[in-house]
Amino acid sequence: MEYKDIPTKADVEGFAAMRQAGCVSIYLPTGTTPPEADRARIELKNHLASAVRALEKLSVPRDRIQAVQAEGELILEDRDFWRYQSRSLAVFLDGDLAQTFRLPNRLTTACEIADRFYIKPLLRALTFPQSAMILALAGNSVRLLHITPDRPPERIDVPGMPRNVADAVGLDSVSGRSPDGRIQGSEGHKVRMLEYVQAIERVLHPVLVNSTEPLILAAAEPLAGIFRGAGEHPRLVAETISGNPEDKTDEELAAAARGVLDRLYASKVADLREAYEARIAAGTALVDLSDIARAATFGAVESLVIDIDRRVPGAVDDETGVIEFGDDDEPGEYGVVDEILRRALGSKAKVYALRAEDVPGGGAAAAAVRYPV
Structure with missing residues (x-):
């Protein structure tokens, strides 16, 4: 088990490149007091049980499920680890890898199971580290x-x-x-x-x-x-x-x-919005999610702004970048914005995770592009 505090860009890029059945991504708010840590520990226990049930539903091999469960239980039993927490905790498990991050940003609870890790919330700590x-x-x-x-x-x-x-x-x-x-x-x-x-x-x-x-x-x-x-x-x-x-x-x-x-950070957000608005007017930035998905698939995204809280259920075609929107999240699926983020990171784009009111164009994402696609 590896415990870290703030993820590096290399950490996020590494997670973005992983593809394997049964990836478990858990986020939960924590706190610095013993009662807050106890509540977070109970919440993680519940998430772990939910993840095991979802893995079984997806027919993930039994030995991999057992490895995920064992790694999760090691975290739950580590009393020293729970003594020192920040505002949020991220846990990544897949049977081979087990890693945690104690994050300075207040994140909403989530338990995601798919063939890739859910990495979007990690970007907030990189955008605004608060240290x-x-x-x-x-x-x-x-x-x-x-x-x-x-x-x-x-x-x-x-x-x-x-x-x-x-x-x-x-x-x-x-x-x-x-x-x-x-x-x-x-x-x-x-x-x-x-x-x-x-x-x-x-x-x-x-x-x-x-x-x-x-x-x-x-x-x-x-x-x-x-x-x-x-x-x-x-x-x-x-x-x-x-x-x-x-x-x-x-x-x-x-x-x-x-x-x-x-x-x-307020100044940086204002400058970013101003720069994006100029590029949107010039036609070198995109706000339509379908256009952004296509640009990310072909490596054309230079920088990407995402809404840290918004989920868009669905999948993105590996070859064409065409989005197939879903009605609701189901075990084994992943979010459209998270997949766009993953592809943008793969082409070394700069990524900014902001709140909804700060995203240029008012949508789930905005992207400045290197060339038209």
């Missing part, structure tokens, strides 16, 4: 914090991190004249602050180089400007938590950072 790093930078201190939606902020120990400006430049104090007498006053202080920032960047690089999370700076001027101008920070958010971070607790910085993330 970030905070660099709280002051002349006399520096902290690196990691925040997630439901847990207290965590301080990250960074080896070699200077304690303050003086520590970074090897002086007892940065006030007044340096030993050689050449740097003094406000200009000299700014030079030392730049050296301080450069020392911080050197030790931060190994920590942040593989991070996919936004970096939020909490600092007052001139340190904020010096840090932003000292190097390239691909994931550094434009908005700064202003003021001296020494006046704020870790919890206060985390609360301020979550507000920064909310505004960042």
Whole structure:
């Protein structure tokens, strides 16, 4: 059994490529308190029983059903696992693979059984991860914090991190004249602050180089400007938590950072809608689901926006992309939007999972295309 918190794009693409009879995908809301975890555990037990019955109805081999059931029961019995939960839990079982994700987004409950995994809800965590790093930078201190939606902020120990400006430049104090007498006053202080920032960047690089999370700076001027101008920070958010971070607790910085993330994501959604509306008007974006399915089948989708909550029962032809809509979901079937998503991921399209009111065109999906099909 493999437990993970936030899925990577590679995780989602890997699930999208899997095709095998008896794939079980379970989503359920959880919580961080023991009563919430107990309710979620009971709900998972009920979903697992329902999945076993559906697998039997689909005539999946008995040994595979038993393997799915055994893996599910291992999760149910893992008390340490249930002690640490987030807002939602995703469980994937097929008799060979067993994997969970503790997700920061509030998702609706679902139990899907088909010849492929139901992956659409995972995309919400990739679109809006709700986690970030905070660099709280002051002349006399520096902290690196990691925040997630439901847990207290965590301080990250960074080896070699200077304690303050003086520590970074090897002086007892940065006030007044340096030993050689050449740097003094406000200009000299700014030079030392730049050296301080450069020392911080050197030790931060190994920590942040593989991070996919936004970096939020909490600092007052001139340190904020010096840090932003000292190097390239691909994931550094434009908005700064202003003021001296020494006046704020870790919890206060985390609360301020979550507000920064909310505004960042709202801005991204607005920009995405504007870009799509322009492409729809120009004829290079599609809003009709049948057109989108065909484009996804032939690898023409450049980017895809999907309604995270809407289900469209039916199937998509493997060769032509023609949709056969269904009246209702039945065991063994999969959603049309999820299959479009799967094919778009297979051609390396960017995918955004949004709420209904944010999807351009107001439908279940919208797609920008590389070429007409």
